[in-house]
Amino acid sequence: MTKILPFKAVRPTRDKAGLVASRPYEDYSNGELTAQLEYNPFSFLHIINPGYKFQHSIKGDKRFQLVKNRYLEFKEDNIFFKDEEPAYYIYKIITRANTYMGIIAAASVEDYENNCIRKHEDTIELRENLFKEYLKVVGFNTEPVLLTYPDSPVIGEILETATANRPEYEFSTYNKETHYLWRIDDKDTIATIQGEFEQMSCLYIADGHHRCASSYLLAKESKDNNPGHTGTEPYNSFMSFLIPESELKIYEFSRLITDLNGWSKEEFLVQLDEWFRIENRGQEVYYPSKKHHFNMYLEGEFYSLYLRKTNYEFTDSLSTLDTYILYDKILKPVLGIEDLRNDSRIAYIHGKNDLVEIKTQVDSGKYKVGFGMLPITIDEIKQVADEGLTMPPKSTYIEPKLRSGLTIYEF
Template identity: 70%
Template sequence: MTKILPFKAVRPQRAKAGLVATKSFEDYTEAEIRAILQYNPYSFLHILNPGYKFQHEITGGQRFQMVKNRYLEFKEENSFIKDEKPAYYLYKIVSRESSCCGIIAAASAEDYENNLIKKHEDTIAHRETLFKDYLKVVGFNTEPVLLTYPDNSKINDVIAQVMATRAEYEFATANREIHYLWKIDEEELLEQIKEEFEQMPHLYIADGHHRSASSYLLAQESKAANANHTGKEAYNYFLSYLISESNLKIHEFSRLVTDLNGHTKEEFLIQLDEYFRIENHGMEVYKPMQKHHFNMYLDGEFYSLYLRKTNYEFGDSLSKLDPYILYKKVLQPILGIEDLRNDKRISYIHGKNDLIEIKTRIDKGEFAVGFGMLPLSIKEIKETADEGLTMPPKSTYIEPKLLSGLTIYEFEIN
């Protein structure tokens, strides 16, 4: 039984929504950030980059406090309003290729603790703590954790009913997406949504493992510091975007490695031959068509690598995942990469980017070899989570990627 609650969002005035909303900070180039900060006074980037006001780069705890200061200024200038009644928020994104729709709500940190919200990816402790400290100072969530659930006809009916009404927000972005947001605050609809999620035994984190872990840490710390803790405090929940499994778009990450760990090209290929049948495709671009097949670009040529299943033992769900197979049979033993998160010899490119980018970066000499694979399925992700296992980092690139600043979840930390 999962607890998904409506909340009173802080959000932009209708006329300013498209100007306030922003992608994640990391998704912009430095030049794009400078241009937005210079020409758009309403952008949420002014809050995330508070030092711009003083033309000074600010880090650490001082930056956290200034993020809060900029946020309070936006509220004082009436760029933001706060809803008077708790609500769910229906958020739809339409691109040239596809569309998706889900519900923004408050998810339970207790459900995260009790594994009712299941995880499939490892987190880094210092990043969890850093973001927990950030949340404690600023007092709000603005980037939802992406949670997924099995397709549900009753929730679909509610979504269809709400979408038949006028959207609270409707605006286009420079990458030719159209964003819609509806507020759901009718008691009957609120109860229908709440009841449907209460009947679900589990939800799964699709994207946002560090955000959910940090929110859980904050809830634990706040609970310990509050002698009058009831469990109903806002810090017991975190901002989430709930989307059905059929609405998810899962892409793979390709791996790029700077060198061959002291091996010549010939020695490297001979070692690969123990576990893979290798075919040289020359300049013909090759992309895998089935599981346990990999593509490789090395020294100006494309290769296909087919796992020799007679020489590999499948066990739990993790052992069947292509990112894990590549790590255990190539990256770790041959290329000497133990720490996939922190080793500077390895980089990642998500599968939305063309294989030609991998070729270009290797041809430039930035890397020596690159590997690609098919994306994982939602079934594989859920099986791994159900077995309590964690995938290698950068195993999935999952969409949708939401804009920040449209629905802000506030909590008070005393």
């Protein structure tokens, strides 16, 4: 049983929605960021980059307070307003390749604590606490956690009916995406959606593990500091974007390594031969067609690597993941890379970029070898989460990626 609630969103006025909405801060190049801050006074980037107002870079707690100040200024200037009644918000994105549609709502911190909202990645304590402090100071969250649920005909029909009406927002972006937002505040419809989620035994985090963990820490601290705690306070929930499993798009991350850990090319191939059947493909760009098949680019040539299954023992859901097999049989024992998050010898390219990008990076001399594989499936993610295991870092790159600033959840 999962608790998914409507909430009163703070959001931009209809005429400014497209101007306010921004991609995640780290997605912008320096030139793009400067242009947005210079020429678009309504961009949400002004809130999350508050030092721009003073032409000064500000970090730490002082930055958190300035973020809150910029946010309050947007409200004072009537760029933002708060809905008077709780609602669910349908968000739809049409890209050049895919269409995504789901519900923005408040998910329960208690469900996360009780493993009704299940994770498949480890989190870093330092990042959890940093974002918790950020949330505590600014008092709002604008980046929904991406949750996925089993396809529901009932919810699907509600979304189709609601989206036949005029949206609250409709705007296009420079990367040829179109974004839509509808509001559902009808009490009967809200009750039906809520009831559907209550029948689901669990939900799964697709993206946003640190945001979940930080929200949990904030709720725990707030509860401890509130003698009148009732369980209905806004800090007991976190904003989420819930999307059916069938609409998730999961890409792989390729691995790039700077050196062969002292091995010559010939010695390196001999080491791999213990666990993989190797075929030199020359200049033929090889894409894996099956699980446990990998591609490798080394010194101007492509290779296919097929796991020798007669040698390898599958013990649990983690051991079947190609990202784990690559780590367990090549990256760690042969190339000496144990810390996949922090080792400077490894870099990642998400699978939306073509395999040719691996070739380009290796040919440039920056990296010595690159590896690719098929994407992990939603069933694999769920199985790992159900078993209480965690995937290696950078196992999945999942879409959709939402714009910031369209719905804001206040604590």
